Amino acid sequence: MPLAAVTEEAGVRTLVPEAYTALKDQQFFKPTQSTCYAITVLTATACNLGCSYCFQNLGLPAEGSYAPPRIRTAVLTSDLVDKIAAFVERQMRRFALTESSLLLFGGEPLLNPLGAMQMLRALQPLNMVSAEIITNGVLLTPPLAAKLAAAGLRRVQITFDGARPDHDRIRVTRNGRGTYDAILRNIAAAAQDTDLTWHFRVNISHHNVEGLEDLVDDLGRAMPPGRASLHLALIDDVGFGYVNNVGYTARVADRFIALHNRAIEHGMTIPVSKPLTACPYCSVFGGDAGAVINADGQLYSCWKTAGRDEWSVGDITSGYLPPDKIRPRWVACGYDIKSHGTSEQARAFFDRVDAAALDSMYARRSACLGAKS
Numbered sequence: 001m002p003l004a005a006v007t008e009e010a011g012v013r014t015l016v017p018e019a020y021t022a023l024k025d026q027q028f029f030k031p032t033q034s035t036c037y038a039i040t041v042l043t044a045t046a047c048n049l050g051c052s053y054c055f056q057n058l059g060l061p062a063e064g065s066y067a068p069p070r071i072r073t074a075v076l077t078s079d080l081v082d083k084i085a086a087f088v089e090r091q092m093r094r095f096a097l098t099e100s101s102l103l104l105f106g107g108e109p110l111l112n113p114l115g116a117m118q119m120l121r122a123l124q125p126l127n128m129v130s131a132e133i134i135t136n137g138v139l140l141t142p143p144l145a146a147k148l149a150a151a152g153l154r155r156v157q158i159t160f161d162g163a164r165p166d167h168d169r170i171r172v173t174r175n176g177r178g179t180y181d182a183i184l185r186n187i188a189a190a191a192q193d194t195d196l197t198w199h200f201r202v203n204i205s206h207h208n209v210e211g212l213e214d215l216v217d218d219l220g221r222a223m224p225p226g227r228a229s230l231h232l233a234l235i236d237d238v239g240f241g242y243v244n245n246v247g248y249t250a251r252v253a254d255r256f257i258a259l260h261n262r263a264i265e266h267g268m269t270i271p272v273s274k275p276l277t278a279c280p281y282c283s284v285f286g287g288d289a290g291a292v293i294n295a296d297g298q299l300y301s302c303w304k305t306a307g308r309d310e311w312s313v314g315d316i317t318s319g320y321l322p323p324d325k326i327r328p329r330w331v332a333c334g335y336d337i338k339s340h341g342t343s344e345q346a347r348a349f350f351d352r353v354d355a356a357a358l359d360s361m362y363a364r365r366s367a368c369l370g371a372k373s
Contacts, residue, residue, distance in 0.1 A: 038290035145190035162208030225267025
């Protein structure tokens, strides 16, 4: 919606009557109830990269090393794939849900490509309406991308840590090699060979906040217009020494807005921020709306705790533990991070950044429609 849809008087913001009527006619205010059971499955907990800030690390890497200690290694097997499908079917029946969605996760999920494809196929009979993978992209060769798409994959999320110099210093293999060019080549080739859509997450810190225009331009050249979205995200300090000095300031908001506008000109979309209450995994206690499933079949409340035995809340065979047992272990994704600012600063930051992105996308769409007519 444009900014003109809202008026402000004495600090109170109100929708203008025309905007309220338009939203009401589109049933914007009508409560919706999800019919989908959402699952995240870790196909492998190991990773081929050594990002020092990863929340699955158990500590920082030793000096001179690119291999931080990580959570316990597990790999999804064919037998567990069948058991996960049976678990999802039971949960859907229990809560009268008619659809399923799948997010393939790791570690690096493509260290177990067979498990990823088997999981995709196993959920097809359960009316799988969405299928996404979060991968670092190093192993996503065009032939593998085509096989995953044939198995039902629809969307790929890949993370970057800045333009080439910064990315190749931060997001390295476990023997210290850069990955930027390999990831870009895979993206460009897979985009040509499949109809997959793409989501690019860019981790932001004081280590890489400058020079990001080059990354946005590289992604714009690699991706056909209308097939990708871009999300700028501040890297979190999860408590073992990785510090990010970038916070929710007006200067950083200006930086986000400028980068968003550049991405929009390349034909990318910008998703607006969502509250944790929208998460189907951690926001609904007890797994009623979704489940996070480790490669060994253990259940967790969110991605951040998956693979850590002390945070397990059940397993796919026996189901969830009793509420009194899992309540102390049921946490949301941001439970252990140091804040980038106050809640008021965060709200003002995202209100401004999201509003600017929505206005820019609206203007570009209107210009494109005008050019076609």
